[in-house]
Amino acid sequence: xxxxxxxxxxxxxxxxxxIHSHRALIGFDKHGIPTIVAKADHQEELDKDPNxxxxxxxxxxxxxxKTFPSKQDVIEQTPDPAVKxxxxxxxxxxxxxxxxxxDRQKPQCSFGLAGICCKxxxxxxxxxxxxxxxxxxxxxxxxxxxxxxxxxxAAGAAQHGMHAREIILSLKWAAEGKLDIPIMGEQKIRAxxxxxxxxxxxxxxxxxxVDLANVLLDDMSRTEPNEYQTIKACAPSxxxxxxKNLDILPISAYHEVFEAYHKTGCAIDGDWKSIMxxxxxxxxxxxxxxxxxxxxxxxxxxGVGDRVTSKVNIGALKxxxxxxxxxxxxxxxxSQIVKTGQEEKFIExxxxxxxxxxxxxxxxxxxLAAMYRYGGVIPLSNAVSxxxxxxxxxxxxxxxxVQDVFPSIMxxxxxxxxxxxxxxxxxxxxxxxxxxxxxxxxNITETKTLAEKIVIRAIESFEQRKGIPVYIPPYEVEAEVxxxxxxxxxxxxxxxxxxxxxxxxxxxxxxxxxxCNNPKVLYEKAIVDVxxxxxxxxxxxxxxxxxxxxxxxxxxxxxxALDKTGNSLRExxxxxxxxxxxxxxxxxNTRSSGIFAGIAxxxxxxxxxxxxxxxSPEWGNEKGIDAALGFRLMGINSYHCVEAQxxxxxxxxxxxxxxxxxxxxxxxxVDTDPIELGNKIVEDIxxxxxxxxxx
Numbered sequence: 001x002x003x004x005x006x007x008x009x010x011x012x013x014x015x016x017x018x019i020h021s022h023r024a025l026i027g028f029d030k031h032g033i034p035t036i037v038a039k040a041d042h043q044e045e046l047d048k049d050p051n052x053x054x055x056x057x058x059x060x061x062x063x064x065x066k067t068f069p070s071k072q073d074v075i076e077q078t079p080d081p082a083v084k085x086x087x088x089x090x091x092x093x094x095x096x097x098x099x100x101x102x103d104r105q106k107p108q109c110s111f112g113l114a115g116i117c118c119k120x121x122x123x124x125x126x127x128x129x130x131x132x133x134x135x136x137x138x139x140x141x142x143x144x145x146x147x148x149x150x151x152x153x154a155a156g157a158a159q160h161g162m163h164a165r166e167i168i169l170s171l172k173w174a175a176e177g178k179l180d181i182p183i184m185g186e187q188k189i190r191a192x193x194x195x196x197x198x199x200x201x202x203x204x205x206x207x208x209x210v211d212l213a214n215v216l217l218d219d220m221s222r223t224e225p226n227e228y229q230t231i232k233a234c235a236p237s238x239x240x241x242x243x244k245n246l247d248i249l250p251i252s253a254y255h256e257v258f259e260a261y262h263k264t265g266c267a268i269d270g271d272w273k274s275i276m277x278x279x280x281x282x283x284x285x286x287x288x289x290x291x292x293x294x295x296x297x298x299x300x301x302x303g304v305g306d307r308v309t310s311k312v313n314i315g316a317l318k319x320x321x322x323x324x325x326x327x328x329x330x331x332x333x334x335s336q337i338v339k340t341g342q343e344e345k346f347i348e349x350x351x352x353x354x355x356x357x358x359x360x361x362x363x364x365x366x367x368l369a370a371m372y373r374y375g376g377v378i379p380l381s382n383a384v385s386x387x388x389x390x391x392x393x394x395x396x397x398x399x400x401x402v403q404d405v406f407p408s409i410m411x412x413x414x415x416x417x418x419x420x421x422x423x424x425x426x427x428x429x430x431x432x433x434x435x436x437x438x439x440x441x442x443n444i445t446e447t448k449t450l451a452e453k454i455v456i457r458a459i460e461s462f463e464q465r466k467g468i469p470v471y472i473p474p475y476e477v478e479a480e481v482x483x484x485x486x487x488x489x490x491x492x493x494x495x496x497x498x499x500x501x502x503x504x505x506x507x508x509x510x511x512x513x514x515x516c517n518n519p520k521v522l523y524e525k526a527i528v529d530v531x532x533x534x535x536x537x538x539x540x541x542x543x544x545x546x547x548x549x550x551x552x553x554x555x556x557x558x559x560x561a562l563d564k565t566g567n568s569l570r571e572x573x574x575x576x577x578x579x580x581x582x583x584x585x586x587x588x589n590t591r592s593s594g595i596f597a598g599i600a601x602x603x604x605x606x607x608x609x610x611x612x613x614x615x616s617p618e619w620g621n622e623k624g625i626d627a628a629l630g631f632r633l634m635g636i637n638s639y640h641c642v643e644a645q646x647x648x649x650x651x652x653x654x655x656x657x658x659x660x661x662x663x664x665x666x667x668x669x670v671d672t673d674p675i676e677l678g679n680k681i682v683e684d685i686x687x688x689x690x691x692x693x694x695x
Contacts, residue, residue: 032063420537515616533678608635
């Protein structure tokens, strides 16, 4: 890899890098995962039988499907005993879960898994076979797979972009006085504003915050081509040059999502290479508006937070309290709900109805954003096991905002008379009560009123649910959470101690482990198995989002997990640092990349040279494509246990997995065996170290 990096990143001449195809012979490993076997020397073989690949991929898909676990496999092998108990409990009660529905979906459609089913226009749906190698419009497998992949990336950019837009608007409206909540991140605002070239001297924090929010919103919605200010201020100059040469710098997040759906429409862009170029643009828009922009606004409005200790897992649920779960991604209303529920008058109201008090719990990212900023918000589970949490019968109110909220939670909530409320016009659930910001945000000034109504509704629900049976598996641990660039500087004084430990080999490498969960692999076990391999080999793990839940629940974010590490990593972390640093919710990938960049800068190296990796072992939703791509665009390899839906196109397989080695200095590796995936990460990190002369 180092030879490719040197070749690409150090020649700046008149020849512009471009997205192209090396015809390849695609092989399949023992799990049916497509891999690159060889390049141009197999061209003659492919030309003789152009349909060979079309025939082969069906066999590969069949092998891949054999790796999908059953619900029984999950019950027997999931690492979290609380998950196992709740799966058995819900089964006894006849409550459906994601694992039941996944079993009933088998066998999943081979054409869908291969990505060669096209339903974009009403002449279809079309599928690619030996008999019909082109759709009605003439689209071949390469074009159909590329279109589907781009549409997924555009959807992910829109989802995180919507999250970003909401929190950036909250920052702006708080600064303007339209939203009555305090601005907590003054230092973050001033430091970021200076990086963006926004004047700060002799100006109030509110005026600076308005200007910062406007710049972030411009990058979100710009229509007339101009510089993408967040990229200009926050991306390494070396990367900006790479992206400029590839002509993938975005105009704005809205524009690139708009263009993605335009290009992939019927009878518009027929060149798969052009489609994949737009795929890269969507990755940059996702990264710098959906993630970096959202992170800047969140930390600016609510503060960075600090390292704290939190109880985690289902056993932290307590009977006798008004129990409120917050689920989703948007922090603005959640912050006020938590603050309201901690006010003495509402605690007294709850006690007057027979409760011991009010307690808050987190599902998915809403909980992760809140847990290290407000005391007493206890993270319980990621999105896939939300039904299991509801199945305890312990929740009185479930606050569902946006993203990663499965519609199936309504059926489980109904069984236990748990009240579900929605808070956004973007995400409604049939049967839920609505306490929502409307489509035009005309009621943003009523945020505190909405929060009070929701807390009062929780107290009412507590009264109405008296006598509902409650079953809480007795499993809870403590986790250290709230790591950030700011915390590293606070703890070590600078990035130098981390950089020195990495260069000396005390820390072999650093891996960002994130992503959602997917029943195509053993639930949470893939994450834990990869983590075990990395820690044993002295690799420090950063984590956020849904993948962080098993690491919290099973003690990896606690100093007790130092027993799982190699000697040198343990020596560096002793006496009080855990081997997994929890940085927050999914947009807090920015914190991980900030730590990556700070260490690289201390050592005078580019990101693509460093012994870093990104892994989302169990990724499942559209945002997961973009998250991996965001790090790949930075030159950092990505590693996964779940395959993208690309089997049907040898060109897209090669482009996505190995073809970006030359373009971006990074590759994508997939292995359904998490132990083998972990070993591959270790092997590649050692190769990086050797190239740096750090053996």
